[in-house]
Amino acid sequence: xxxxxxxxxxxxxxxxxxxxxxxxxxxxxxxxxxxxxxxxxxxxxxxxxxxxxxxxxxxxxxxxxxxxxxxxxxxxxxxxxxxxxxxxxxxxxxxxxxxxxxxxxxxxxxxxxxxxxxxxxxxxxxxxxxxxxxxxxxxxxxxxxxxxxxxxxxxxxxxxxxxxxxxxxxxxxxxxxxxxxxxxxxxxxxxxxxxxxxxxxxxxxxxxxxxxxxxxxxxxxxxxxxxxxxxxxxxxxxxxxxxxxxxxxxxxxxxx
Amino acid sequence: xxxxxxxxxxxxxxxxxxxxxxxxxxxxxxxxxxxxxxxxxxxxxxxxxxxxxxxxxxxxxxxxxxxxxxxxxxxxxxxxxxxxxxxxxxxxxxxxxxxxxxxxxxxxxxxxxxxxxxxxxxxxxxxxxxxxxxxxxxxxxxxxxxxxxxxxxxxxxxxxxxxxxxxxxxxxxxxxxxxxxxxxxxxxxxxxxxxxxxxxxxxxxxxxxxxxxxxxxxxxxxxxxxxxxxxxxxxxxxxxxxxxxxxxxxxxxxxxxxxxxxxxxxxxxxx
Numbered sequence: 001x002x003x004x005x006x007x008x009x010x011x012x013x014x015x016x017x018x019x020x021x022x023x024x025x026x027x028x029x030x031x032x033x034x035x036x037x038x039x040x041x042x043x044x045x046x047x048x049x050x051x052x053x054x055x056x057x058x059x060x061x062x063x064x065x066x067x068x069x070x071x072x073x074x075x076x077x078x079x080x081x082x083x084x085x086x087x088x089x090x091x092x093x094x095x096x097x098x099x100x101x102x103x104x105x106x107x108x109x110x111x112x113x114x115x116x117x118x119x120x121x122x123x124x125x126x127x128x129x130x131x132x133x134x135x136x137x138x139x140x141x142x143x144x145x146x147x148x149x150x151x152x153x154x155x156x157x158x159x160x161x162x163x164x165x166x167x168x169x170x171x172x173x174x175x176x177x178x179x180x181x182x183x184x185x186x187x188x189x190x191x192x193x194x195x196x197x198x199x200x201x202x203x204x205x206x207x208x209x210x211x212x213x214x215x216x217x218x219x220x221x222x223x224x225x226x227x228x229x230x231x232x233x234x235x236x237x238x239x240x241x242x243x244x245x246x247x248x249x250x251x252x253x254x255x256x
Numbered sequence: 257x258x259x260x261x262x263x264x265x266x267x268x269x270x271x272x273x274x275x276x277x278x279x280x281x282x283x284x285x286x287x288x289x290x291x292x293x294x295x296x297x298x299x300x301x302x303x304x305x306x307x308x309x310x311x312x313x314x315x316x317x318x319x320x321x322x323x324x325x326x327x328x329x330x331x332x333x334x335x336x337x338x339x340x341x342x343x344x345x346x347x348x349x350x351x352x353x354x355x356x357x358x359x360x361x362x363x364x365x366x367x368x369x370x371x372x373x374x375x376x377x378x379x380x381x382x383x384x385x386x387x388x389x390x391x392x393x394x395x396x397x398x399x400x401x402x403x404x405x406x407x408x409x410x411x412x413x414x415x416x417x418x419x420x421x422x423x424x425x426x427x428x429x430x431x432x433x434x435x436x437x438x439x440x441x442x443x444x445x446x447x448x449x450x451x452x453x454x455x456x457x458x459x460x461x462x463x464x465x466x467x468x469x470x471x472x473x474x475x476x477x478x479x480x481x482x483x484x485x486x487x488x489x490x491x492x493x494x495x496x497x498x499x500x501x502x503x504x505x506x507x508x509x510x511x512x513x514x515x516x517x518x519x520x521x522x523x524x525x526x527x
Contacts, residue, residue, distance in 0.1 A: 057410030060420035
């Protein structure tokens with residue numbers, strides 16, 4: 001698994017772990033991020049159980065596992081949270097697992113012994129170091145009804161979960177950043193049309209993100225948007241018709 | 257496909273990880289060799305390798321537990337058939353009057369056998385539920401151990417993560433200890449099932465004797481001989497079904513005991 005340093009200032013770093021060459025084809029590709037601030041590290045969407053060995057090996061090249069104090073789960077999906085029991089086994093007792101209040105009981109099916117710091121709907125802030133604070137911002141209904149993005153005002157990095165996700169073929173995934181936005185649309189268009197079903201939520205999320213100073217927008221799948229590509233992505237998302245699965249209702253009703 | 261490979265020798269002292277040596281081979285044969293806790297594969301190295309070695313045992317154990325319970329799947333139906341048969345025997349012996357007096361006594365014993373067999377059914381259901389719960393836990397633990405070992409193998413190969421590797425080793429040992437505890441629980445449910453199989457065999461032998469005696473008594477039942485003989489023959493048929501059931505379960509239980517012992521050794525590897 002490759003490790004990319006997205007941003008660094010002293011001991012405050014944003015790391016992305018992605019593009020595992022040994023990932024089986026039937027397991028969806030995911031990006032795992034880590035925010036490191038001094039002796040404290042926070043893993044963002046640490047990934048599914050199948051990915052744990054590769055992720056653990058790659059992460060510990062950069063950060064000793066004893067420094068992981070926070071696990072953030074943007075939502076409840078297995079590619080986000082199913083490795084939770086494994087991370088809890090290797091991390092210390094002072095580990096805090098953050099997830100929407102909606103999902104604590106559901107994610108317990110992955111790990112019945114886990115306890116959670118539940119995130120209220122309006123989001124919250126987490127201090128990783130005295131001068132490093134990350135904001136958990138609502139991303140509800142995009143696609144999960146209890147979903148959060150993570151913003152670091154110092155690094156100007158926004159981890160957007162499934163928003164901006166793309167299913168990029170292995171042979172196309174050279175760099176971690178989008179270089180040709182028009183071509184990249186092909187890899188994220190169908191995903192967003194189908195997975196994102198709430199136009200009002202999309203509009204509110206885009207409006208919220210436009211108020212932030214975002215240099216890098218990092219989704220959980222595919223490539224990251226940097227600089228002007230962030231704006232292009234928001235413009236594209238804002239204009240996209242959502243809820244392609246709704247057509248299936250008409251097809252089913254026509255047969256009734 | 258031979259290729260470049262590294263061998264990592266992991267060293268432990270007093271149960272604690274103290275370090276490892278890494279040796280890289282330019283060309284290595286796919287043939288695998290064992291070196292204590294480490295195994296060399298042609299694509300690289302592994303850290304602990306117990307999950308791969310014991311993975312088959314875990315799956316086999318689950319299959320054998322299923323097979324043991326599956327063998328008893330027809331027990332409730334068989335008990336019902338025996339119960340109806342006992343009622344029929346009672347009615348036939350009453351119709352036979354003096355000719356059926358001995359059969360009437362034997363029928364009482366048949367009813368007792370059926371009652372004892374019926375008592376085993378809820379016990380079996382409870383035990384089945386417990387076994388699947390424990391076996392599910394063992395499967396989960398084995399899966400976790402495999403992933404921890406895979407992570408360790410990668411970290412040992414990459415190097416530069418001694419502290420985290422020690423932490424991982426602690427997690428690995430803890431999970432193995434949990435697995436060992438689950439194996440003990442499974443051994444208990446296994447003993448419970450062995451006891452049920454033993455009780456069912458006793459009932460089977462008693463019922464077999466009863467059916468043989470009804471057959472003998474039928475010879476002196478005059479005009480009622482065909483009816484009583486038919487009951488004895490049907491009862492013997494059910495006894496044969498029960499015997500096949502118990503034999504199947506006993507085979508599966510013997511096999512499960514072997515898997516259980518192998519898994520107990522797997523769990524003990526963490527100590």
